[in-house]
Amino acid sequence: MEYEFHWNIVFQKMPQLLNGAFVTLHVSVLSMLIGIAIAVLLAIAKMSDYKLFSLPATLWVEIARNTPALFQIYMAYFGLGAFGIHLSPYVAVLSALVFVNAGYLTETFRGGFMSIPRTQYSASRSLGMNSVQVYRYIILPQMFRRIYHPMTNQFVWSILMSSLGILVGMDELSGETQRLQSLSFRTLEFFMVAAVMYFLITKLVLFSASLVSQKLFKGDL
Amino acid sequence: MGSSFFTPLSWNDSGFILTGVLNTVTISLVAIIIGTLLGLAIGFIRAEVSRFSNMLLGGVLDVLRSVPLIIQLILFSTYIGAIGHPLDPFVSGSIVLSLYTMAFMSEVFRGGFESVQRSMITAGRSLGMSYWQTVAYIRLPIGLRTVFPSWLGVALSVIKDSALVSVIGYMELLRTSEQLISRTQQPLEILIGVGLFYFIISYPLSLYGKYVERKMSI
Numbered sequence: 001m002e003y004e005f006h007w008n009i010v011f012q013k014m015p016q017l018l019n020g021a022f023v024t025l026h027v028s029v030l031s032m033l034i035g036i037a038i039a040v041l042l043a044i045a046k047m048s049d050y051k052l053f054s055l056p057a058t059l060w061v062e063i064a065r066n067t068p069a070l071f072q073i074y075m076a077y078f079g080l081g082a083f084g085i086h087l088s089p090y091v092a093v094l095s096a097l098v099f100v101n102a103g104y105l106t107e108t109f110r111g112g113f114m115s116i117p118r119t120q121y122s123a124s125r126s127l128g129m130n131s132v133q134v135y136r137y138i139i140l141p142q143m144f145r146r147i148y149h150p151m152t153n154q155f156v157w158s159i160l161m162s163s164l165g166i167l168v169g170m171d172e173l174s175g176e177t178q179r180l181q182s183l184s185f186r187t188l189e190f191f192m193v194a195a196v197m198y199f200l201i202t203k204l205v206l207f208s209a210s211l212v213s214q215k216l217f218k219g220d221l
Numbered sequence: 222m223g224s225s226f227f228t229p230l231s232w233n234d235s236g237f238i239l240t241g242v243l244n245t246v247t248i249s250l251v252a253i254i255i256g257t258l259l260g261l262a263i264g265f266i267r268a269e270v271s272r273f274s275n276m277l278l279g280g281v282l283d284v285l286r287s288v289p290l291i292i293q294l295i296l297f298s299t300y301i302g303a304i305g306h307p308l309d310p311f312v313s314g315s316i317v318l319s320l321y322t323m324a325f326m327s328e329v330f331r332g333g334f335e336s337v338q339r340s341m342i343t344a345g346r347s348l349g350m351s352y353w354q355t356v357a358y359i360r361l362p363i364g365l366r367t368v369f370p371s372w373l374g375v376a377l378s379v380i381k382d383s384a385l386v387s388v389i390g391y392m393e394l395l396r397t398s399e400q401l402i403s404r405t406q407q408p409l410e411i412l413i414g415v416g417l418f419y420f421i422i423s424y425p426l427s428l429y430g431k432y433v434e435r436k437m438s439i
Contacts, residue, residue, distance in 0.1 A: 003303040066423035067416045068381035070395055075412050078402060082409035156287075163289035167388065174292060187299045195288045195296060202287040 003188070010189045013180050017190075020176030021197050027094050027165070027172060028158040034094075035101025035158075036151075042102060043109040057106065064103020069161045072096040077168045089170035097158050104154055112147040113139075145217055152209040156202055163198070173197060227406045234401060241397030242418060248311065248393060249380040252318035256379065257372070259319065260326025265356075267327060268334035285324035290385050293317050298389040314386035318379065325375045333368035334360055367437065373430040377423050384419075394418060 010017075045057035064072070076099075077092040087095065116139055124134040166174035173194055181190040263282070267275055285293070298313045308316075337360050345355040387396035398415045402408045 003300075062424060063416070063420065066377075066381075066427060067419045068384040068395070070384040070387075071412065071416050071419060074395070074399070074408075075416065078408035079412045082407075160287075160289040163291050164385075166291060174289065188296070188303055191292055191296045191299065195292050198289055198292060199284060199287045 005189055006186055007189055009184045009186050010193050013184075013190075016176055016180060017173065017193060017197065020171060020173040021201060023090075023170075023176075024159060024162050024172040024174075025201065027090065027097065027162050027170075028155065031094055031097035031101055031158050031162075032151075032155050034098045035105055035154075038098065038102035039105035039109055042106040043113065046106060046110055047113070060099075061103045061106050064100045065107070069096065069100055070164055070167070072099055073164050073168060089165060089168040089175070092168055093162060093165045093170050093172070096164075097162060100161070101154055101158060104157075105151065108147050108150045108154070109143075112143040115146055116142050148209075148213055148216075152206065155209075156205060159201060159205065160198065227404060230401065230405045230407055230410060237397055237401070238394075238414075241392060241394040244311075244392055244397075245380075245383055245394040248314055248318060248386055248391065249383045251315045252322045252379050252383065253376045255315070255319035256322025256326050257376075259323040261330050263323065263327040264330025264332075265334055265360075267331045282324045282327060285321055290317070290321055290382055291388055293321065294385060294389050310386070310389050310391040314389055314391045318383060318386060321382070322375065322379050325378075326372070329368050329371045329375055330364070332371070333364040333366075336367055337364045370430045370434040370437070373426060373433075377426055377430075380422060381419060 042057045042060060045053040046061065048054050048057075073093055073096040076087055076096045077089065080087060080092075120138055121134055124138045125131075129137070162172055163174040165172045166178050169175060171179075177190045177194040181187045184190075263278065267278055270278075294314065294317050297317045298308070298310070301308050301313055341359055341363070342355050345359050346352075350358065383393060384395040387393055387399070390396075394415055398411045401411050405411070
């Protein structure tokens with residue numbers, strides 16, 4: 001059997017698809033920003049000597065890293081209902097992505113921090129810098145270089161995983177595609193366009209990230 | 222409470238859940254095995270061929286990595302259906318998941334093969350080894366040794382990603398749990414059970430991966 005492609009309907013719906021792509025970017029950027037903020041706190045907590053802080057942080061990290069993202073979205077969307085918390089699809093997907101991002105980024109931050117020898121700290125202190133200066137001028141800049149690339153990857157991962165919003169009826173790119181194809185039955189065409197759009201978004205993000213890194217880390221070895 | 226309209230979770234459901242568990246394990250194993258073999262071959266080819274063919278091959282793999290798995294699954298099963306050869310969800314799920322795994326595995330193995338110093342291969346050749354002998358006795362053992370932690374990382378992510386095969390109708394763990402949820406209306410208990418299952422598989426293995434990595438770095 002031969003399948004006949006009808007692209008017209010897809011191009012007519014382009015504004016909606018682009019809107020969906022915007023929501024995809026929106027939710028992933030937001031999930032990264034909140035995820036980074038939480039991850040900084042979790043990384044500090046995880047390195048703490050007090051079990052009271054390190055244990056919950058470890059628990060968060062391990063749960064986020066060892067369960068499927070789809071499970072976390074279901075947990076946010078259906079599971080929290082048991083506590084009388086009913087999240088909208090957008091908030092459910094956002095909180096699941098924040099949860100995972102924070103978990104993964106904690107390890108990234110911790111690894112980046114640990115990779116800088118403690119001797120640099122003592123050396124800078126002995127040169128007369130105070131603690132804030134050491135972090136501001138010595139430790140954080142080096143750390144940022146090391147975590148930049150993993151952070152970019154995490155961002156790309158967030159974009160790809162936000163496609164799970166399709167399963168809870170969110171209006172990001174996949175969900176919007178699903179809704180539009182169900183109205184026209186041009187499933188193949190719509191999802192092919194969505195695939196191309198995801199590919200382009202990912203490439204665009206990676207390209208701009210490498211441009212930024214060239215600017216930021218100019219003169220590095 | 223209106224919950225009396227729904228039948229609560231009971232021991233009779235354990236068989237149903239077990240099927241889901243087994244299906245998750247099956248499709249993950251299939252994808253990991255096929256994906257590893259294909260990835261090994263492609264990783265080797267990519268470490269070996271010229272820049273140009275590498276770019277072509279890399280482009281295809283890049284698409285597999287840059288399009289969400291869920292879209293790939295929907296596209297593949299719709300396409301197969303549209304050209305008139307619908308496949309069993311397990312088969313189409315395995316194909317897509319294996320190719321997806323392959324895309325990541327090939328990068329892992331490529332790195333391993335490229336880490337083998339050129340001079341070692343030259344030395345082997347000059348000792349009278351054939352091309353394939355250098356592959357079997359030098360490149361594979363040395364190249365594969367270092368990649369185990371990354372291989373394990375990819376394998377674990379495949380187990381987690383296998384949950385997505387539920388969208389094309391494969392009755393893996395998350396889908397069985399979803400059906401149980403809609404019948405029992407007890408989302409929390411069921412989902413916690415499901416999460417525990419993934420965690421129990423994934424956590425010890427990830428610890429082991431970290432342990433091996435630490436041991437190798439010293």
